[in-house]
Amino acid sequence: MKNGATMAEAMGISTFRYKMEVFVIAAVLAAISGWLFAFFQRTVNPSPFSIGKGIEYLFMAVLGGVSHVWGAFLGAAVVKLTEDQLQVLLPRLIGTSGNFEGIVFGVVLIVVLKYAPEGLWTFVVRKLPRADRKRDWDTAPALPARDKPARGEPLLQVQAVRKQFGGLTAVNDVSFDIQAGDIVGLIGPNGAGKSTTFNLITGVLALSGGQVLWRGEPITGMASRQIARRGISRTFQHVKMIPEMTVLENVALGGYLRGRSGTFKAMLRLDRQEERGLFAEAERQLARIGMADRMHELAGNLALGPQRLMEIARALCTDPALLLLDEPAAGLRHKEKQALADVLRQLKAEGMSLLLVEHDMEFVMGLTDRIVVMEFGTRLMEGTPAQVQASPQVRAAYLGTEH
Numbered sequence: 001m002k003n004g005a006t007m008a009e010a011m012g013i014s015t016f017r018y019k020m021e022v023f024v025i026a027a028v029l030a031a032i033s034g035w036l037f038a039f040f041q042r043t044v045n046p047s048p049f050s051i052g053k054g055i056e057y058l059f060m061a062v063l064g065g066v067s068h069v070w071g072a073f074l075g076a077a078v079v080k081l082t083e084d085q086l087q088v089l090l091p092r093l094i095g096t097s098g099n100f101e102g103i104v105f106g107v108v109l110i111v112v113l114k115y116a117p118e119g120l121w122t123f124v125v126r127k128l129p130r131a132d133r134k135r136d137w138d139t140a141p142a143l144p145a146r147d148k149p150a151r152g153e154p155l156l157q158v159q160a161v162r163k164q165f166g167g168l169t170a171v172n173d174v175s176f177d178i179q180a181g182d183i184v185g186l187i188g189p190n191g192a193g194k195s196t197t198f199n200l201i202t203g204v205l206a207l208s209g210g211q212v213l214w215r216g217e218p219i220t221g222m223a224s225r226q227i228a229r230r231g232i233s234r235t236f237q238h239v240k241m242i243p244e245m246t247v248l249e250n251v252a253l254g255g256y257l258r259g260r261s262g263t264f265k266a267m268l269r270l271d272r273q274e275e276r277g278l279f280a281e282a283e284r285q286l287a288r289i290g291m292a293d294r295m296h297e298l299a300g301n302l303a304l305g306p307q308r309l310m311e312i313a314r315a316l317c318t319d320p321a322l323l324l325l326d327e328p329a330a331g332l333r334h335k336e337k338q339a340l341a342d343v344l345r346q347l348k349a350e351g352m353s354l355l356l357v358e359h360d361m362e363f364v365m366g367l368t369d370r371i372v373v374m375e376f377g378t379r380l381m382e383g384t385p386a387q388v389q390a391s392p393q394v395r396a397a398y399l400g401t402e403h
C-alpha cells in the first residue's frame with residue numbers, strides 16, 4: 001500500500017479495505033492506551049492529546065521509520081532522551097529559557113526526511129545479519145486451483161476499445177479476440193498504445209469507449225482486483241514490486257486470492273498453514289522460471305531481467321487463465337530469452353492463454369499463434385506471424401522505425 005496501489009490491486013487486493021482495517025486497528029490501540037492512561041492518572045485532561053503532542057508522536061514514528069515496528073521504539077527513545085538533554089543544554093547555550101527544542105527537532109526532521117526518509121531503523125536493519133526465511137513448507141497443502149477453460153473456448157473479446165488522454169487518442173477502437181490456448185502477440189512501435197490497451201483490459205485505466213468481454217461476460221468498468229479474481233493476470237512494463245521484500249515474498253503476493261485467512265486470523269497466527277502453502281506455490285513458480293535459487297534475495301537487488309521474471313512468477317502464482325505480459329523479454333540476455341520462450345511454450349502446452357507485448361521480433365515470431373499490429377493507437381493488421389512478416393504495411397510502420 002505504501003509503494004502504490006496499482007500492483008496490489010492487480011493481484012486482487014482491495015487496498016481500500018486494508019487501509020480501513022489498519023485505521024480501525026490503530027484506533028482500537030489508541031483507545032486502549034487512552035483507557036490505560038486514564039486508569040493510571042485517575043484524571044483525564046486534554047493536554048496529552050493536543051495537536052503539539054500529536055505532531056510529536058508522528059515525529060517519533062517518522063524518525064524511527066514508519067514501516068518498521070522497532071522504528072517506533074527507536075524513534076520514541078531518541079526523541080525523549082534528546083529532549084531531556086536539550087532542555088538542559090539549550091537554555092545554557094542561548095542564555096534564556098524557553099521551548100527551543102522544537103526548533104532543533106524541526107531541523108532534525110528536515111534532515112531525516114532528506115537523508116533517511118525510511119527512518120533511522122533502516123540503518124540498524126542493514127547492520128543486523130539477515131536470516132533467510134526458514135524453508136518449512138515441503139508438506140504444505142496445495143492451494144486451490146481454478147477450473148481451466150477448454151482449449152478453443154472464446155476467452156477475451158476486446159471490442160472497439162478506446163482511450164483518450166485529453167486530446168490524444170492513445171487507443172483508437174482496437175478489437176481482437178483471444179481463444180483459450182492461444183498465444184497472441186501485440187506489437188507496434190513505441191507509443192503505439194500497447195501498454196494502454198493492457199491497462200484497459202485489466203481495469204487499471206477506465207475506457208473512453210468500447211467494451212471488453214471475458215468468457216462472454218462484460219468486464220468493462222470493473223476494478224482491476226475484480227478482473228484479477230476472474231483469472232486475468234499481468235505483468236507491468238515498468239516492474240512493480242516491493243524492493244525491500246525478498247523475491248519469494250514478492251511472488252507469494254500473487255497467491256493472495258487463493259488464500260482464505262483474513263486479518264484477524266493472521267494477527268492470531270492461525271494462518272500459518274495457509275502461508276506455508278503460499279510459499280510452496282511461490283517457490284514452485286520460481287522454479288518454473290529458473291529462479292528458485294534466488295528466492296531469498298531482496299527483490300530490489302535484482303537486475304532488470306530477473307525482476308521481470310519474478311513478475312511473471314508472481315502473475316503465475318495467481319493461477320490465471322489468461323496471462324498478459326508487457327515486454328517480458330526486455331533486458332534479458334539471449335540465454336534468458338530462450339529460457340523464457342521455453343517457459344511460455346510450456347505454459348501454452350498446459351492450456352494457458354497468453355497476450356504478449358514484445359519488441360524483440362524474433363522472440364514474437366517464434367512463439368505466437370497470431371499477432372495484432374498497432375500503430376498510432378489503431379489496429380494496423382492481424383494475422384499469423386508469417387502474414388505479419390510478409391506485410392509491406394507492417395514493414396513500413398514497425399520494422400522501418402527500428403533503424
Ligand code: ADP
Nearest residue numbers: 165168170188189190191192193194195196197
Ligand atoms: P506503448 O506501450 O505501445 O509503447 P503506451 O500505451 O505506453 O504505448 O502509450 C501510448 C500513447 O499514450 C503514448 O503517446 C503515450 O505518451 C500516451 N500515454 C500513455 N499513458 C498516458 C497517460 N497516463 N496520460 C497521457 N498520455 C499517456
Ligand code: MG
Nearest residue numbers: 194195196237
Ligand atoms: Mg508499452
